Amino acid sequence: MTGEPLVLGIETSCDETGVGIVRGTTLLADAVASSVAEHERFGGVVPEVASRAHLEAMVPMLERACAQAGVRLDEVDAVAVTAGPGLAGALLVGDAAGKALALALGKPVYGVNHLAAHVAVDQLEHGPLPEPTIALLVSGGHSSLLLVPDVSADVRQLGQTLDDAAGEAFDKVARVLGLPFPGGPFVDTAARDGDRTAIAFPRGLSGPRENLPDAEHRFDFSFSGLKTAVARWVEQRQRAGQEVPVADVAAAFQEAVVDVLTAKAVRAAREHGVGALVLGGGVAANSRLRAVAAERCDAAGLRLRVPRPGLCTDNGAMVAALGAELVARGRTPSALDHPADSAMPVTQVLA
Ligand code: KG4
Ligand code: ZN
Secondary structure, eight states: OOSSOEEEEEEOSSSEEEEEEEETTEEEEEEEEEOHHHHGGGTSOOHHHHHHHHHHHHHHHHHHHHHHHTOOGGGOSEEEEEEESSOHHHHHHHHHHHHHHHHHHTOOEEEEEHHHHHHHTTHHHHOSOOSSEEEEEESSSOEEEEEEEETTTEEEEEEEBSSSOHHHHHHHHHHHTTOOSSOHHHHHHHHTTSOTTSSOOOOTTOSTTTTSTTOTTTTOBOOHHHHHHHHHHHHHHHHTTOOOOHHHHHHHHHHHHHHHHHHHHHHHHHHTTOOEEEEESGGGGOHHHHHHHHHHHHHHTOEEEOOOHHHHSSOHHHHHHHHHHHHHTTOOOBOTTOOOOTTOOTTOOBO
16 A cells, blocks of 8 residues: 555445545545435335345445546455444445455455544545544434544544434424425525524423533433424414414424534533534534534634535445544454444444
C-alpha cells in the first residue's frame, strides 16, 4: 500500500444499500440504492423486503461505486462493512458480501459499528475529528448521544432513547397528520408555515428531576409520550369537528424534539469539557435542528459539525470512512468469520 489507504465500505443495516470508496479522508464514490418506496405502503421498514432489496442492489452498487471512483476492485486495500447494529437479515447480506469480497481479493475486512461510522463520516467533509467530540445521532433507527474520545477505538454512550427513535417519532406524527412516509422531511416542510409556540407539547425526560447532575436519564431521550400527546391533540380537534392546523402541530412537535435533542447535546459537551458537537443520522437533515443546534453551540462556544444531508443518512461512504481511519491507526482487522450483530453495542467499534 502506498500513501493513504483505498477503502471500500458497504452499508446494509436498514433500507439503504450503500457502497462507498474513500482514499484516506477523501471521498471518491458514494453509491446508494434505497428500498424506501417498497416500504411506503406499510408505513415502516419491512425487514424481509429490505434484505431482498439489498441482495438485488449489491452488485449494481459495487459496480457504480467503482465506476464513480475510477478504481478496480483489486486496487482496494481493505473492505469495511457494517457488522451492526441494525436489522439482522439486512446486515447479513452486506456482511456476507464484504467477507466474500475480502476473501476473493485477499484483503483485510473490517466489520464496523454503524453508529461510529455515522460519526467518522464527518472527516470526509470537515477534516480530522476533534478528540474528544460529542456526537448526536438521530435517525429512524437510533437516537444516541455519544462521547467519542477516539472514533477508531473509544466510543462511549452517554444516552439513548428509551422508546421511539427521533425519526420514528417524526414518521408517526406525519402519519397522524396525513403526511407521506417517511414523514420527517414533510413535517420539516409543513412546520415552516407553522407557529412553534402554538401548542405546548411535552419535553420528554427534561423535567427538573432529570436535569439534576446525577439523574439517571439526564442524557436519555423519550419520544413516545410526545407522539401520544400529538395524536391525542389531533384526535380531540377531529372529534370536535374542527380543522387540524397541520403546520402549527408540525412546528410545535418539531420544536419539542429539537429543544430536547439540542439541550442535552450541549449540556453533555459542557459537562464533559468537550469543544465540538457532530450531528449524524437522517434527522440531522432537519432544518430546525440545524438552526437551533447552531444557535446553542454558538452561545456555548462549541464547534458544530454537520455533514451534508447525503452523508447524514445511511450510506457506504461512512463505513469506508471509518474503515480508512481503522487502517490508518493500524487497528487489527476483523476475523473473516466475524458475526453480524443486530445488537452490536455502540462501545464496540470493530467486530
Ligand atoms: O438515517 P436514515 O436515512 O435511516 C435510518 O433510519 O437509519 O434516517 C431516516 C429518518 C426517517 O425517520 C426520516 O423521517 C428522518 O430520518 N428524516 C427527517 C428529515 N429527513 C429525514 N426527520 C426530520 N426532518 C427531516 N428533514
Ligand atoms: Zn443510521
